Amino acid sequence: MKYSIFPISLLLLLCSLATLPAEAASARGSKKKKNEVTAPSPKPLSDYEKLFSGKKCTSREGLLTLHDVEGKLFVEMPLSLMDRDVMIGSTISAVTDNRIVSVGEKPKAPMVVTFCLDGKKVNMCRKRFDLLARGDEFERSLVRNTLLGIISSFDIKAYSPDSTAVVLDMTDMFLGNNIAELNPMPASNPASNTQINTQFKRDLSLLGDIKAFEDNVSVRSRLSFTVTMRDNAKRSVIMADSPFTVEVTRSIVLLPEKPVMPRLADPRIGVFFTKKSVFGDSSEGVKSVFYAQRWRLEPSDSAAYAAGEVVEPVKPIVFYIDDTFPEFWKPYVAEGVERWNEAFEKIGFRNAVRALPYPSDDESFDPDNIKYNCVRYSPSEVANSMGPSWTDPRTGEIISASVYIYHNIVKLLSSWLFIQTAPADPSVRTVNIPREILGEGIAYVVAHEVGHCLGLMHNMAGSSSIPVDSLRSASFTAKYGTTYSIMDYARFNYVARESDKGVRLMPPSIGEYDFYAIDWLYRPVAGASTPEEETPVLRRFISERSGNPVYRYGKQQVVAKIDPSSFEEDLGDDPVKSALYGIENLKYIAANIDSWVGGEDPDYSFRLRMKNELVTQYQRYVTRALYNIGGIYLNERFEGDERESYAPVSGADQRRTVNFLLEQTKSLDWIDRMAGAGWPLTSPVAPTMGTALFKTIVQRCGSLWYCTPLMGEDAYGQKDFLKDISTFVWKPSREGKRLSEIEMELQSQFISYLMTNSYTPANTPQQMPPQKRFADESEVWGFGQFAGMQGALPATRHICFSFLQDSLNLLKRFAQSSSDADSRAHYRMLAARIEQHLK
Amino acid sequence: MRPFLSYLLFLFGLFFFPSGLCRAQDGEFISLSLSNGKVNARIPLDLMGKRIYLASVIEQTSDAGEGVSGQMSDNCLPLEFAFDGSDLTVRYLVKPSLVDISGEIPSAIGKSSLVPDWKKFKANLSSDKSAVDADLTELFADHFNILHVFPVSAYNSQGGMVMRKHTVVREKSSVLAVENRENSAEVVSDMFFKMDGYVYGMMKVAGDFSVRAIVRKMLFAATEESCGEMLESVPEIEDLTLSSNVLQDSFSPVLEKRFACRHSLDSTGHLVFHIDVPSVWKPYVREGVLAWNTAFEKAGRGDVLQVRDAGEAENLSPYDSRIIYAPTGMQEVETNSLRDPFSGEMFSTTICLHENALQKYVSQLRFQTAATNPAVRVPQVADSVAGSVLKLLVMQAVGKSLGLVRNPAASSSYPVDSLCSVSFTRNYGIVSSVMENPVFNCVASSEDVVRGVLLVQNRPGPLDEVSIAWLYGDESVRKKALERLRNDEYLRPKAPSLKSGALPDGLSSPYSANRDLGDDAFLSFEKYSVNQKAFFPQAVDLFSGNDPDLSLTAETLKGIADEYATKVVHLCSFAGGCQTVDGTVLSLPASLQRKGVRKTIEALRDMEWFRFPKERLLPYGTVEFIADVYRTNIFNTLLGRYEKVQLCASLDCQSQDSPVSGNLFPTGYSTKDFVTDIYLGIFPERLPPGGLESYQMNWQLAFVEFLAGKSASDSCCRETLLRIRNNAIAMKCRPGTDSANHYAYLRFITDKALNIENN
Secondary structure (H helix, E strand, O other): OOOOHHHHHHHHHHHHHHHOHHHHHHHHHHHHHOOOOOOOOOOOOOHHHHHHOOOOEEEEOOOOEEEEEOOEEEEEEEHHHOOOEEEEEEEEEEEOOOOOOOOOOOOOOOEEEEEEEEOOEEEEEEOOOOEEEOOHHHHHHHHHOOOOEEEEEEEEEEEOOOOOEEEEEOHHHHHOOOOHHHOOOOOEEOOOOEEEEEEEEEEEEEEEEEEEOOOEEEEEEEEEEEEEEEEOOOOEEEEEEEEEEEEEEEEEEEOOOOOOOOOEOOOOOOEOEEEEEEEOOOOOOOEEEEEEOEOOOOEOOHHHHHOOOOEOEOOOEEEEEOOOOOHHHHHHHHHHHHOOHHHHHHOOEOOOEEEEEOOOOOOOOOOOOOOOEEEEEEOOOOOOEEOOEEEOOOOOEEEEEEEEEEOOHHHHHHHHHHHHHOOOOHHHOOOOOOHHHHHHHHHHHHHHHHHHHOOEOOOOOOOOOOOHHHHHOHHHHHHHOOOOOOOOOOOOOOOOOOOOOOOOOOOOOOOHHHHHHHHHHHOOOOOOOOHHHHHHHHHHHHHOOOOOHHHOOOOOOOOOOOOOOOOOOOOOOOHHHHHHHHHHHHHHHHHHHHHHHHHHOOOOHHHHHHHHHHHHHHHHHHHHHHOOOOOEEEOOOOOOOOOOOEEEOOHHHHHHHHHHHHHHHOOOHHHHHHOOOOOOOOOOOHHHHHHHHHHHHHHOHHHHHHHHHHOOOOOOOHHHHHHHHHHHHHHHHHOOOOOOHHHHHHHHHHHHHHHHOOOOOOOOOOOOOOOOOOOOHHHHOOOOOOOOOOOOOOOOHHHHHHHHHHHHHHHHHHHHHOOOHHHHHHHHHHHHHHHHHHO | OHHHHHHHHHHHHHHHOOOOEOOHHHOOOOEEEEEOOEEEEEEEHHHOOOEEEEEEEEEEEOOOOOOOOOOEOOOOEEEEEEEOOOEEEEEEOOOOOOEEOOOOOHHHHHHHOOOOEEEEEEEEEOOOOOEEEEEOHHHHHOOOOOOOOOOOEEEOOOOOEEEEEEEEOHHHOEEEEEEEOOOEEEEEEEEEEEEEEEEOOOEEEEEEEEEEEEEEEEEEEOOOOOOOOOOEOOOOOOEOEEEEEEEOOOOOOOEEEEEEOEEOOOOOOOEEEEEEOOOOOHHHHHHHHHOHHHHHHHOOOOOOEEEEEOOOOOOOOOOOEEEEEEOOOOOOEEEEEEEOOOOOEEEEEEEEEEHHHHHHHHHHHHHHHOOOOHHHOOOOOOHHHHHHHHHHHHHHHHHHHOOEOOOOOHHHOOOOHHHHOHHHHHHHOOOOOOOOOOOOOOOOOHHHHHHOOOOOOOOOOHHHHHHHHHHHOOHHHHHHHHHHHHHOOOOOOOOOOOOOOOOHHHOOOHHHOOOOOOOOHHHHHHHHHHHHHHHHHHHHHOOOOOOOOOHHHHHHHHHHHHHHHHHHHHHHOOOOOEEEEOOEEEEOOHHHHHHHHHHHHHHHHOOHHHOOHHHHHOOOOOOOOHHHHHHHHHHHHHHOOHHHHHHHHHOOOOOOOOOOOOOOOOOOOOHHHHHHHHHHHHOOOOOOOOOOOHHHHHHHHHHHHHHHHHOOOOHHHHHHHHHHHHHHHHOOOOOOOHHHHHHHHHHHHHHHHHHHHHO
16 A cells, blocks of 8 residues: 555645634734734634644544544544443554465454543543343442453543544554554464564554544554564474564444343354353352354344244345455355345345445445455465454444455365365366356355354254265255255265266255254344343254254364264264265275376376375365264253253264274275376375374274263173274284285284283372362363363273283284294284283 | 460560550641642651551452452551651561560660661651651552552462462552541552462463552551550460560570460450441341350450441441452452551451352352252252351351461361251351351251251351450450360360461371361261262252253252262371370371271272263263262372371371470371271172172272382382282183283283382
8 A cells, every 4th residue: 555645735735724724814913913013912722723733634534533643643532432332453454475464354353442531531441341240239349340441541632622522642552562452463373383473663654544434433554563483383484584564454433332132142052152250140159141142133124024024134234245356256255145145034034144345436435444344355375264253242242244265265175176076076077176166165165154254153063964875865965965054064075976966065055054043043032122031932942953963063172072973074974984985986086087187287286286185085084983983972951952961972883983994994005006107206105094093093992981881782892992903903814814014014003002001110090189070061061162081091901901912822823823924923023022011 | 374474475565566556646647638649748757666557458440350349458568657857768667587575685686677668758847847748659659569459369260379460550550539537548549550470479370461450558557455465375276376486585495486366355345347248148247247246245245246338438447347249250258357467466357258159158058968958959049048158158257357267177076966966056056166167067867957957057166155265355264265175075176276387297187177077077978978879869850940051950960979079088088197185196096097998998889879860961071970080089099198197107206396286106007007908998809790890990900000109118018919919810700801801910010010129
């Protein structure tokens, strides 16, 4: 952006004409004074006039009146705004290097402040919105104990001529770097795993455009830094003390004077929430309540709505589509936004969500103003998208939301489409995925992010109740797509085979669960005037559907992974079955990729990339299945709900999973065969992957301990597990076969595991508090994240010891009976290791 | 003895008050005025060299977690002013490290106890030459960490102790008002702080955290009734004390003497608590305060404690005690008293009732008595039930404000059977002192509860009456109190006093445990566990229909189970425990220690009742693994008693100056006995019909590992390892079974352990 002096000069002229008539008159008068001794003395300038007198000034009138006076920002703040709640948010408008922050991003959550008149100054204060009190006395106590925290204090430079406003010098706030919420620079970038150190350069920072409107103002600042960026993984320096400038637009928006009625969130449905602590409710202490985050959506015609008609909302949720998007993306982006209207129409709102281009005829429009919801495009290497929103901390009402689409999302989509759907869809067997298909992928991504903007969290169980074979059915997928929730990370249909004609390969526009979630979140509850009055209706709404797996909500398991049905990147109700289909499809790709793309990929770069993608996809399949071992399905359950709080994966399924995975460890050669004649030299991955997979399988032994006691007759315990592994690894030896390298390695790994787990040097048992549990309840259910379990170690050592002894006997026998010299040497080596261990 | 003591105290007083205290009626007190944000003070010359105090109270705060509105500073600073014609010096009076009552080394004491200059201000004599004028803004607007405006430490959500350091941001702070009173001069400031928090004083956990507070700082004089006679503490009374090193004569060693901290009641005879709590709490808070009057009446003082509603705009003086409601999630009742660091005289007390303290103890009541008490089997207990808990908390806090300290041995006074008696509990309560950590009557059966047995202590106990008589009675009352204490079997301490801190050398007494009840822990546990076993299987429907999200049900079941674990751990603490017999600290008899080991193992075995069929209707993690966790963790805790047993068995004397009076004698319970008892408890001679349970295998393995770790230094551990090896060889198991594998493994690891040792 250019900072032209011309407009400032022009405005200065206007400003001078407007504000300085007295001065001009006075100046003219002074000439007369030389000759007229008796002339009255000139009227002294008011404090207000002194601020602008003789200086270049640009002014904007609106919610606040802003004056840019030679690079200083004077804000004329009406006294009527004192003590009102105001949201201040930042948006990146331009940037030196988008690896650090991208245009359109809101780098920090906005802050909500209150301006308070305090004698000769105005304090910008921080309120606590996370506390509520019930009852006057508790309220009084809370007020005394939540004195407004002062963030900044501004001296009153002057009163406006009509004394209805005060003038504050807020230059330092907009050109400083002392307020954490206004700092546009992140300390790290998790996506690129980089650490960012910045040093602010005040002398190189200056004020940009100022804008003021009836209900908001915005101030653009050009802030300069020096930046050092380190790659955490490579431990290398990407940039060192590099000059870096960011233009950031700060918007100041008044929060609604009348807060919307909050809706109490429910942990059984995936909705973002705002937490509050309530005092004074009872002798049961401080209670936590959670407000669902949602837009204020009210019918434009209440009577018609109550009569069951579909009506427009008073204020639709409008997303403006970035005008810098590639042209061919734009219709798909708009489609992704407006897909949600189907869900809103089911609850009586027409055109609740709208996608509009940037208006060309509205001067007040600014995509960087927090007032506007935008879908932003970032010309970035980042292969991601996001859908953050900003809420009124009093009520959870969503005030603003944005979708960020980074350019390389197309790379991600192309890879997924090729790796996951090429077997079933010949049209994607190409380096350049057809635009209409890619466009549909873009629409899917946008719809998912808009779902977040509407208040929905991920539902990782969205796809888990669909029978895997139904994913191969044209009629089923036509109706339901591949998942019941677009808020799942259920990608494209990797189960469908080439023979499955007409099967839908993409998630639905909106899933059944999504309809249900929007219904719960946005349908007005007739007659309710408080959140508590709504609650019975809303709880019943969920309870009545608690027996139907379509409406099951599965939390994203960020830290510990317990529930095998609540995973990213999975499909269907049976991870083994879906993995088998998926692997067959990957094999099909591996066998045919040369014929599909050979002509388009002369340097093999696409195929090499797809080989990596294929390995990654394969790992997804086996990892999802892996968590069946010791897996426990977890549900949020309220009293009276049909589904149980938890259920272990059945013993039969666990055994089936173990055997499937063990077979995989020796069945990976096809991946290496993919790089056929003519390909650049690539390292074989099958032996490494097979060994790594085997180690991972064996390590699941510990998790069985949590699961087995919960199982019934068909309990699959650690002993059964080790027996299955033992049978598998010794099978070729029992059959007298010559061992392959991978078979030797697996036997060796098994012996290592048994030795490690069958003897611990003498020590003193770990003392733990008696009540130390497996898990903290707040981390298991409710609104918290599941964070893992810890506790007593099970008695497995004797089991491992027993298998070790059995293994020794077997090895001695094999060393005698094997006809292959290499195998005999291998058996003797393993036997010697065990004997040394047992000595 | 008495005349000598009085003389000693007289001399002691002379030393401590060489310049005399400032008296309100000596003349006009300091007068403050505010001009352009500056605090100008006029200090009468009469006040020069006299002791005054500086304290503060938080009027408003941005974060009640830092300090609550209405909360006094944790301490008060003793100061004196000096004027040299141009400078006004504020001196910070430091308690001398040694008091010489022999009068033989005053010069040395003087040189070693120089009063430090703390602040200096430019000052002028007033026009009438009777006072000094100075700008004292800095004294009030600054923040100095020696005055604890905010509590110095607090517990964070993980239970870690966080030490806080506050730094005032002067440019954001301002003086708002000054106020002159008869006995104090006060300044109200709007103060802005940056707070740094450190866990255990080292690890920074919060940096530059912003706190704003309206703080009233008060310079005040001691009242006329101050300087009552100092009372030397006795070991039998659990009171708050002030210690001083005293040189009696030049040939005697320095003695540490302890003096009781208490209020001076010589003038009005009243202690008034100003109550600023929600209306629904007031009746119970009032009862909690006034309950102490009975104890005072028995000490010959009537109507000592009074309560008054704190007015909306009332500014309380530093002498006014207060009870305030704190809207925080902290689960504590904070009690802090302003007291003279020289004499121990208590000026006033602030009791902060944090909102979640009530919740914590109502939950405790539920966990401990739900098996027998229908009144707590509801999501929201009745006000009267919560009120009884609140009253208990207030009684204990007021007890602290009167100079008593916690007395965890008070719950082991009464016979267990008496706790099931309506008449006994109504007359004597369930503990002999409310200074016991809150415990509820979990011993009484459902029938006892129906008959009206007391579940929540509702009055100060007989031990409290003795303590109050000692602290506030005249000489004859004190004498009788001590006699009663020494002769009454209920009141004689069973556990060493904790008032001087933890017991030396890692000793511990099961009679001073938290949440124990009754004089026979084993009988008490038996009655308690009968109640729990009958109740727990039905507890899944505890709040049927009234707990939609099941969170309270889950929390309560886990709480009940954890309470049970606490009781089992208490049994465990008899191994290697000590007790007090006629003022002498002794190891527990071998029979009791052995019983502790055996009963612990028995209780751990008997945990199958923690499982119940409807567990999948409750949130995952509520009850599924509890028995396994307790069996492992508590068994390891039992093994950890080895060092205590060793200590008790080996120590037979201690130094004279230890706070534990008396000697320890070997009681015949050795580590060999301990190890053998555990061995016999967990290694059956014959294999049970169904083989070993998983937890039994775990115990045996843990025990072997434990023995292997000790075998180098303890021959009995080595012998026991051999015994286990032989047992493993001799055990007849069907080959291929878990038990057979387990015993084979035991043999393997015992061989390993013994070989390691032989090498």
